[in-house]
Amino acid sequence: MTRSMVLRALCLITLTVSFAVQGDMLIKNVHVFDGRSDTLSENVDVLITGTTISRIAKDISGTEDIVTIQGKGMTLMPGLIDNHVHLSLTGAGLHDMETNQTWEDIAIASVAMAEMYLNFGFTTVRDMGGANAGLQRAIDKGLISGPRVYPSAAIIGARGGHSDWAVFSSPPGQKSQVERLNMTAEVAGADQVLAAARNNFRMGASQLKLMQTGGVASHFDPWQLNGLTKAEIAAAVQIANDYQSYVGVHSYSKEAMLRALRIGVKTIEHGFMFDKEIGQVMRKKGAYLVTNLTAFSPLLANVAAVQNPKSARKLKTAQASFAGYIENVIKHQPKRGFNTDCVGDAFSCPRQITYEIYLNGHFFGNHRALVALTSIGGEIAALSGPLVNPYPDTKLGVIEEGATADLLLVDGNPLEDLGVIGADEKWFTAPEKDGVETIRIIMKDGVIHKNSL
Ligand SMILES: [Zn+2]
Numbered sequence: 001m002t003r004s005m006v007l008r009a010l011c012l013i014t015l016t017v018s019f020a021v022q023g024d025m026l027i028k029n030v031h032v033f034d035g036r037s038d039t040l041s042e043n044v045d046v047l048i049t050g051t052t053i054s055r056i057a058k059d060i061s062g063t064e065d066i067v068t069i070q071g072k073g074m075t076l077m078p079g080l081i082d083n084h085v086h087l088s089l090t091g092a093g094l095h096d097m098e099t100n101q102t103w104e105d106i107a108i109a110s111v112a113m114a115e116m117y118l119n120f121g122f123t124t125v126r127d128m129g130g131a132n133a134g135l136q137r138a139i140d141k142g143l144i145s146g147p148r149v150y151p152s153a154a155i156i157g158a159r160g161g162h163s164d165w166a167v168f169s170s171p172p173g174q175k176s177q178v179e180r181l182n183m184t185a186e187v188a189g190a191d192q193v194l195a196a197a198r199n200n201f202r203m204g205a206s207q208l209k210l211m212q213t214g215g216v217a218s219h220f221d222p223w224q225l226n227g228l229t230k231a232e233i234a235a236a237v238q239i240a241n242d243y244q245s246y247v248g249v250h251s252y253s254k255e256a257m258l259r260a261l262r263i264g265v266k267t268i269e270h271g272f273m274f275d276k277e278i279g280q281v282m283r284k285k286g287a288y289l290v291t292n293l294t295a296f297s298p299l300l301a302n303v304a305a306v307q308n309p310k311s312a313r314k315l316k317t318a319q320a321s322f323a324g325y326i327e328n329v330i331k332h333q334p335k336r337g338f339n340t341d342c343v344g345d346a347f348s349c350p351r352q353i354t355y356e357i358y359l360n361g362h363f364f365g366n367h368r369a370l371v372a373l374t375s376i377g378g379e380i381a382a383l384s385g386p387l388v389n390p391y392p393d394t395k396l397g398v399i400e401e402g403a404t405a406d407l408l409l410v411d412g413n414p415l416e417d418l419g420v421i422g423a424d425e426k427w428f429t430a431p432e433k434d435g436v437e438t439i440r441i442i443m444k445d446g447v448i449h450k451n452s453l
Contacts, residue, residue, distance in 0.1 A: 024049050025446070026062045027407075030071035033414060035078045035375035035398035038367040040413065046076060048405045051446040056401060069441070069453070075413055077370075078397050079123025079147075079406035079444060080421065081377025082353070083290045084269055084339035087113045087149065088130040088183065093305035094165045094218055094343060098177050106181070110135050112346035114146025119435045120353060120422060123406035123444045124148040124381055124396050126207070128248060128269060128341075129155035129163070130183045133204025136390055145449060148391055148406075150207065150381055152248070153200035154185040156193060156236060157211030160220040161227040162250055168219070190235035197239035206384040208240050209269075212249040213256045216314045217305035217343075223318050226256045230263060237264040244385035248290070252318070254278060261285050266383055269339065270295070272322035279332035288380055289329070290337040293359035294352065295319075296326060299427045305343070326363050336364075337380045338372045351430045358423040366415050373421075374398065409441035409453075 025048040031040040045060040046053060062068045090109035091097055097106060114135060117125055125147045127135075136149035157163035159172060163184040166176035178184045182203055185196035197208055212228050214221030221227065233249070240247045241264070248267035249260045254275065257268050261281045267288045271278070274289055282289065294300060296319075301307075306315050329336065340356045342349035360369035378397020386392050394404040412420030422436040435450070442450040 024066045025405075026060060026066050026068045027071050027076060027409070028060075028062075028068060030074055030076040030409065031413070032056065032399050033075055033077040033370065033374075034400060035378070036371060038415065040075060040415065043073070046399070046407075048407075048443075048446050051405055053399060053401060053403045053405050053407075056399070069409075071409060074440065075410045075420075076399065077408050077410060077414060077421075078374040078378070078399055078403075079408055079442070080121045080373050081124040081126075081338065081381065081397055082117065082122050082340050082373075083126045083267075083337035083377050083380050084128045084292065084341050085113075085117065085125040086130050086341065086343055087117070087125065087127050087135060087146075089343045090345050091343075095167075097183070098165045098167060103181060106183075109345055111138075111144050111146075113349065114139060114144060114149070116346040116350060116434075117353075118145055118147050118442065118444065118449055120350060121408050121436060121439045121442055122147050122353075123442070124150070124377065126150040126152075126377075126381060128152050128250075129209040130178075132182055133390070136204065140390070147444065148381075148394075148396070150384060150390065151205055152207055152209035153203045153205040154179070154182045154196060155209050155211055155250075156185050156187055156196045156200075158227045158232075159186050159188065161225065162211040162213070162215040162218050162221050164220055165218070187232065190229075190231040193232045193235035194239060197236050201239070201243050201245075201388060204390070205245075206388050206390055207245050207267075208236050208247045210236055210247060210249045210265075212251045212260055213253055215250065215252075216311055216318055217303070219310070223252050223314055226253065226259070230259060233260055233263045233265065244387045245389075246383045246385075253321075261287055267337070267380060270341075272318070272325055274325055274332075274334065275328050276332050279328070279334050282334050287335075288337055288376070288383075289334040290339045290380070291325070291329075292339040292341040292356065293363060294341075294356055294427070295322065296363070297355075297359065297427065302428055330364065335376055335379070336368075336372050337376050338369075347432065350433050351424070351427055354422040354424040354430065354433070354436075355427040357418055357421060358425045361418040361423055362425075366418050369418060370414055405443055405446040407441070407443040408439050409443075411438040411440055 214225035
């Protein structure tokens, strides 16, 4: 066992012996960040009845059967939401799952990723491909700990596209391991998209994920590749609509984004060539932008998965084409969700998550970062609709009467300092971490997961 594993084991023991405080709760004297406002509501009390925030007011008096927590002027805020994670894409890169791992490696790493996310204050994540609903079921049963999970099941993409992680010599028509595990689905033609989309909903997906353009870390696809036809995208949108859900696409180029949005795709993942025109179409269509900002970090070239000559070349042209992104987002203000997109493990991903939080504040200011991490995250989760939303009776990402009690009690004001929810301006050189000290309480569904008060 390495030192980090021992530390982690110790930490998990402290959390599991934990604080299974349940039932009605009154949190006294907190300043509330409600997920939307750029100021805190000062010195209020928050009453939680079962799994719901039932009252927010000054001087609510408790009774004997209500557990009272003294907030001591700390900040109460919604639990964090990451709209683009891959709990089950683990290891040294996308192709590593095909060549070096069995289902056991993948499943166990997924469990550790889920626990890690909750320990960092994320009470909801949207898994944008790889995880089917088994992980979510285990969490919801209480078998393992983790956030709410909105799974996409198999990523749908074309041969030679961004979700083709088969070995180079794999012949067409032969299913790869990740296809057999329903982590990816290779499609050719609209009919195959219909079949893959239906199968994903059968397996518990709450939305669909398509690989529309290519990427940087993958082997076969130029990032500019517009890899799915209009008919293929339309087939996915049709099935998603039939389930009253929606489609999110991995999309980089302007042409690809416009194609997807016009067909009815609701979330553009990455969307690095976002500009004024795309902003207008998004507003008209009620669509969201979900971008991983590490793509704009000079440190990106240090990611192991891009350290081969082909990816390094792709990275260079990509970064040049994406140069207008930050300015365009500031100017045209799309509704934007938080996206870490970490492919790694429960040891390496905390560094990427806390760096991504830092970059959100650095580029767009603390308030916009927090809105992305909370209320917009909740809006995107709710796009799944009443039929396939795993948590249909929730209102996530906000603090208001009637909202779900997914909450953090934070020592400090995140509007002034994102460091209190973990933001770290170091990425690879950041210290190893297993949580955020200043997040003193983590509550999901009215149940306390961590309490260091
Ligand atoms: Zn991704």
